[in-house]
Amino acid sequence: MRYLYILIFVLMWTPSVYAQGLVSDLSERRIDIRTQFSGADLILFGAIGRASALELDQDFDIVAIVRGPEQKLVVRRKDKIAGLWINKDSVLYQTAVGYYSLAATKPLAEIAGEDQLAVHQIGIENLLLSPTLSGDVAAGELSQFRAGLVRHLRREGLYPDEVADIEVFDDTLFRTRIRLPARVPVGSYSVDIFLFSKGRVVDHATQMLNVDKSGLERWVFSFAQDKPLYYGLAAVVIALLSGWLAGFVYRKS
Amino acid sequence: MQIYLPIAEMSVNIFVILGMGGMVGFLSGMFGVGGGFLMTPLLIFYGVPPAVAVATEANQITAASVSGALAHFRRGGVDIKMGLVLVVGGAMGSVVGAALFTALKAIGQVDFMIALAYVVFLGTIGSLMLWESLNSLRRKRGDGVGSRKRGHQGWTHKLPFKMRFRRSRLYISALLPLGIGFVVGVLAAIMGVGGGFIMVPAMIYVLGMPTNVVVGTSLFQIVFVTATVTVLHSVNTQTVDVVLAVLLLVGAVVGAQIGVRVGQKLKGEQLRALLASMVLAVCVRMGFNLFLEPEELFSIAEVDE
Numbered sequence: 057m058r059y060l061y062i063l064i065f066v067l068m069w070t071p072s073v074y075a076q077g078l079v080s081d082l083s084e085r086r087i088d089i090r091t092q093f094s095g096a097d098l099i100l101f102g103a104i105g106r107a108s109a110l111e112l113d114q115d116f117d118i119v120a121i122v123r124g125p126e127q128k129l130v131v132r133r134k135d136k137i138a139g140l141w142i143n144k145d146s147v148l149y150q151t152a153v154g155y156y157s158l159a160a161t162k163p164l165a166e167i168a169g170e171d172q173l174a175v176h177q178i179g180i181e182n183l184l185l186s187p188t189l190s191g192d193v194a195a196g197e198l199s200q201f202r203a204g205l206v207r208h209l210r211r212e213g214l215y216p217d218e219v220a221d222i223e224v225f226d227d228t229l230f231r232t233r234i235r236l237p238a239r240v241p242v243g244s245y246s247v248d249i250f251l252f253s254k255g256r257v258v259d260h261a262t263q264m265l266n267v268d269k270s271g272l273e274r275w276v277f278s279f280a281q282d283k284p285l286y287y288g289l290a291a292v293v294i295a296l297l298s299g300w301l302a303g304f305v306y307r308k309s
Numbered sequence: 310m311q312i313y314l315p316i317a318e319m320s321v322n323i324f325v326i327l328g329m330g331g332m333v334g335f336l337s338g339m340f341g342v343g344g345g346f347l348m349t350p351l352l353i354f355y356g357v358p359p360a361v362a363v364a365t366e367a368n369q370i371t372a373a374s375v376s377g378a379l380a381h382f383r384r385g386g387v388d389i390k391m392g393l394v395l396v397v398g399g400a401m402g403s404v405v406g407a408a409l410f411t412a413l414k415a416i417g418q419v420d421f422m423i424a425l426a427y428v429v430f431l432g433t434i435g436s437l438m439l440w441e442s443l444n445s446l447r448r449k450r451g452d453g454v455g456s457r458k459r460g461h462q463g464w465t466h467k468l469p470f471k472m473r474f475r476r477s478r479l480y481i482s483a484l485l486p487l488g489i490g491f492v493v494g495v496l497a498a499i500m501g502v503g504g505g506f507i508m509v510p511a512m513i514y515v516l517g518m519p520t521n522v523v524v525g526t527s528l529f530q531i532v533f534v535t536a537t538v539t540v541l542h543s544v545n546t547q548t549v550d551v552v553l554a555v556l557l558l559v560g561a562v563v564g565a566q567i568g569v570r571v572g573q574k575l576k577g578e579q580l581r582a583l584l585a586s587m588v589l590a591v592c593v594r595m596g597f598n599l600f601l602e603p604e605e606l607f608s609i610a611e612v613d614e
C-alpha cells in the first residue's frame with residue numbers, strides 16, 4: 057500500500073506541479089465495512105501548482121474537513137421524575153453529520169479569523185446542525201444539548217477533538233492521514249480542502265468518499281431492512297437448527 | 310479478533326462475545342434456567358443498543374431451548390395441550406409487548422422501560438426465591454418437614470372456560486394458562502428473556518401442575534414465544550442481529566455442558582440461593598441506572614423517517 061502512495065507522489069511530481077490551483081485526491085474512494093472491520097485509514101494528498109505557490113509568496117495554509125453523512129439525531133436529556141431518571145426534554149438535529157474531523161497545516165487560530173472559520177464551518181463549534189426544539193427546552197439550554205451531542209460522538213471517536221497535521225513537502229505537495237473509527241456510519245462522506253492565504257480562502261476543492269457495508273454484512277443488513285418478515289423467519293430457522301444440532305452433539309459426547 | 314455486527318452496527322471482540330455466551334451458558338446449565346435475564350443486561354453493559362440486545366436475545370433463547378424441549382418431549386415431559394394454550398397466550402402477549410416496545414422506542418423511553426421491567430421482575434422473583442431457599446435450608450437443619458401444598462386457591466375454580474389437561478391431571482379454566490402465557494409473552498418481547506423464571510413457579514403454584522411436566526412444557530412454550538418475538542421485532546424494528554445470536558449460542562452451548570456437570574455436584578437449596586443472589590445482583594445493577602444521577606444526562610438516537 058505504502059509503495060502505491062509513493063508511486064502516486066512521484067507521478068504527481070511530474071506534470072501537475074506546474075499546473076495552477078489546488079489538486080487533490082484520496083487514497084481510497086470507497087471504504088467497505090466487512091466482517092473484520094475495525095476502522096480505516098486513508099490518505100488525503102495533493103498539490104498546489106508551483107505558479108500558485110509563487111503567486112502567494114509561499115504564504116499559504118491548507119485546511120481539510122472530513123464530513124460524514126447527515127443524519128437526523130435526537131438528543132434527549134434525563135430528568136428526575138418521582139425519584140427516577142427518565143428521558144424528558146429533547147432536541148432534534150436535522151443535519152447532524154455522523155462524522156467530522158479536521159486537518160490543518162497550522163493551529164486554526166493562526167490560519168484565519170473566527171468569522172472566516174465560521175463561514176466555512178471549520179471547527180466543531182461552527183457546524184450547522186439545524187436544531188428543532190421541542191417541549192420545554194428554552195433556547196438558552198440549546199448549547200447544553202449541543203454539547204451533549206458532541207460529547208457522545210466524540211466518545212465514539214466520530215468527532216475527534218484534535219486537529220490532524222497536514223504535512224507540506226517541497227513547498228507544493230501536501231498530505232494527511234484520515235482515520236475513520238469502527239463506529240463510522242455508512243453513507244457518503246465529503247472531504248473539503250481549503251487553500252488559505254493571508255486569512256482568506258483562495259481556492260477550494262471537494263472529494264467524495266463512500267462508506268458502505270460489504271459482503272456478508274451488507275447482505276444481512278439489507279435482508280433485514282428489505283424483507284423483515286423473511287429475515288425474522290430465517291433467524292428462527294437458524295436458531296431452531298443450531299439449537300437442535302447443539303443438542304445432538306451434546307448427546308453424542 | 311474484531312468482528313462487525315451488521316445490525317448492531319458495531320465492531321466487537323469475538324472472544325468477549327463467546328466468553329459472555331459461555332459464562333451465561335455455564336450458569337444456565339448449572340441452574341437450569343434460560344439465562345436471558347443475565348445475557349440481555351450483559352450485552353447492554355457491553356454497549357450493544359438495548360433494543361438490539363433484547364431482540365437478539367429472544368432469537369438466541371429459541372436456539373438454547375429447542376434441544377431441551379425436544380429432550381423433554383421424548384421423555385413425555387411436555388403437556389402439549391397445556392403448552393398450546395400457553396403458546397396462544399404467549400403469542401398475544403408478545404404482540405402487545407412488541408407493539409409497546411416499538412411505541413416506546415419511538416419516543417425514546419425503551420431503555421427506561423427495559424431497566425424498569427428488570428428491576429421490578431428480578432427484584433420480586435429474586436427476593437421470593439432467596440426467601441424460599443433460605444427457609445428450606447433452615448428447615449433442613451430442623452425437623453425436615455418441607456410441606457408444599459400442591460393446589461390452587463378457591464377463586465381459580467370459579468373461572469369459566471374449563472378445560473381438561475390430561476397429562477397434567479388438571480381440570481381448570483383455560484383463562485389461567487392463557488393469562489400466564491400472556492404475561493410471559495409480554496416479558497419476552499420487552500425484556501429479551503424466555504420467562505421460565507416466572508412461568509415455572511406460576512405453573513406449580515397457580516396452575517398446580519405436577520413437577521414432571523413443568524420444565525418440559527415451559528421450554529415448549531418458550532421456543533414458540535421467543536420465535537414469535539424474533540419475527541415481530543424483525544418486522545417492527547429490524548433489531549435482530551443474527552450474527553450476534555449465533556456467536557452467543559456457540560459460547561452458550563459449550564458453557565452449558567460444563568455448567569450441568571458442576572450443577573449436579575451442588576444441592577438444590579444451595580443452587581437456588583445462589584441463583585437468587587445472582588438475580589438480585591442483576592436487579593441492583595440495573596437499578597443504579599434508574600435511581601442514581603447518571604454521569605451523562607444526554608443520550609442520542611437516530612430518527613428514521
